[in-house]
Amino acid sequence: MVEVKLDRITKRFGNFEAVKELTLSIRDGEFLVLLGPSGCGKTTTLRMISGLETPTEGRIYFGDRDVTYLPPKDRNISMVFQSYAVWPHMKVFDNIAFPLKVKKYPEDEIRQRVKWAAELLQIEALLDRYPAQLSGGQRQRVAVARAIVVEPDVLLMDEPLSNLDAKLRVTMRAEIKKLQTKLGVTTIYVTHDQVEAMTMGDRIAVMNQGRLLQVGPPTEVYLKPNSLFVATFIGAPEMNILDASLVENGGIALEGDGFRIPLPGDLREVLGDYIGKEVLVGIRPEHMTVKGVSRLEHVTRSAEIEGVVDFIEALGTDTIVHAKVGGNIIKIKLPGHIPIPLGEKIKIEVDLDNLHVFDRSTEKAII
Ligand code: ATP
Structure with missing residues (x-):
């Protein structure tokens, strides 16, 4: 577990500023939701935290460690994407075991850890199946199990529930939140869905056009929005x-x-x-x-x-x-x-x- 600090990070693609001087600290063990409309820079921010993208300016720290230019594999992070990204040719067991194999864990420990993660996600019975034999919700559980199996310092999630139907989203919302509380892993969760943000986040960071507008606990952001944008983006029907x-x-x-x-x-x-x-x-x-x-x-x-x-x-x-x-x-x-x-x-x-x-x-x- 670790505190994540973003210190005035800016990301430019050519002349376009996707993220502008963003400063934010995510506490050790916190569930922070990055919320904002499509194109506001949430994914770019998450990719910079993961190491898939490098900031044009600014620094990123995990605890006291400056990780700004470290590749993803040296950060001890895990990511879960909207598109599950489970490998179709591998059984569920091997999908979950994959990051452990890459890190050359001994066979015994791999088996123990996969069992532990599969139990947490309630997919023990599915370990012998291929992804094609799973529902969307089950596939997303596999993706989450694979993300937590290495016990990452930081868990990064990019709209992980968007591909699920409305009912399953509500169930998975609660499950991911409970799992995160149980594991106490510092989590940064990207969504454009204000209900997800309100129900899951310890704090919500609202972004628009590359800028961080407000960060605070859900009720604070809801009751004391600091701007017209935050006020109208959160709440349904709209203010x-x-x-x-x-x-x-x-x-x-x-x-x-x-x-x-x-x-x-x-x-x-x-x-x-x-x-x-x-x-x-x-x-x-x-x-x-x-x-x-x-x-x-x-x-x-x-x-x-x-x-x-x-x-x-x-x-x-x-x-x-x-x-x-x-x-x-x-x-x-x-x-x-x-x-x-x-x-x-x-x-x-x-x-x-x-x-x-x-x-x-x-x-x-x-x-
Ligand atoms: P969404 O919810 O639609 O995924 P987002 O808030 O995650 O949106 P980003 O994916 O971070 O937004 O993109 C922010 C802006 O940066 C967008 O205008 C996007 O087109 C632009 N952008 C992202 N990646 C690149 C890139 N590699 N090259 C050029 N522009 C990019």
């Missing part, structure tokens, strides 16, 4: 974003098309510079409710705005109400099945402790 101006008239308030949200006085200090200016307001669908229909739990400060029901998405467990507020459509997530007639006028209660305000030009969070 509602509304144009507004911050006005002072007695107290301070956010005013926009069809709504006025009076704000508690204690926010005046932090929002003071923005009085008279245009801002963006962010409200998550689950931080609002429809008065008389449902209630916000544990809410100390709220405001009320008016809307008209435009559309209803009944998801079974939840209902998403699309409400027209002026020219805006706001989504409100209510627990349970709540039939509200279309066209009905509603009062929307907004949780002010979970309200976000962003600077329009920098898109950074102000609150």
Whole structure:
């Protein structure tokens, strides 16, 4: 096990900067998720940690060891890819044993270790089969068993569940997380799936366009996003974003098309510079409710705005109400099945402790 430190790493392909001055420490034994949209530089970052790619600038450390220019085989890392990459001509046993054979482990120890890894992944019964005789989920278990069999210092996973169907993904998500906790191996896991990131990561590092935007525990990134990008990338349905101006008239308030949200006085200090200016307001669908229909739990400060029901998405467990507020459509997530007639006028209660305000030009969070 080892701490991984990325110190201002940049990767250029020709003139294109795929990763820009990324600094990040992954703690010993931590499960860190690199999250971001396609093309944001996650895989490139992972490949630099593995040694498959060399940074153009910056340094990578495993503990105190500078590994920036070490080849993969000298780093004691293992990788699991989206495409499983199990060898079709080898039985499951030989696939798992392969990295041990390369490292010239004695036969006895190979057998013991393969048994240990196969038991952990619950594939003992499949050791004599060829990959073609396995399901996608079983193949991915083989790939994970092969990755952990050498007891790597660092386990690197690149979208390992993307090829599995939705149900299996949920099962494997929990299994990989449990396995990692049991082994305590420092793990860096790449995904563009925010639910995977939220449920698996000890911390999430959100990237966009080659830059690291925010890193923190899942609830922190979810509740206190530092930018418009992080706020809208995490959470489903997406956070509602509304144009507004911050006005002072007695107290301070956010005013926009069809709504006025009076704000508690204690926010005046932090929002003071923005009085008279245009801002963006962010409200998550689950931080609002429809008065008389449902209630916000544990809410100390709220405001009320008016809307008209435009559309209803009944998801079974939840209902998403699309409400027209002026020219805006706001989504409100209510627990349970709540039939509200279309066209009905509603009062929307907004949780002010979970309200976000962003600077329009920098898109950074102000609150
Ligand atoms: P995805 O989720 O789609 O895999 P990603 O976040 O992992 O995306 P990367 O694979 O790291 O993204 O790619 C980041 C950017 O760098 C992309 O624009 C990609 O086209 C570019 N890139 C990656 N590898 C190379 C390369 N060898 N040569 C040129 N450009 C590259």
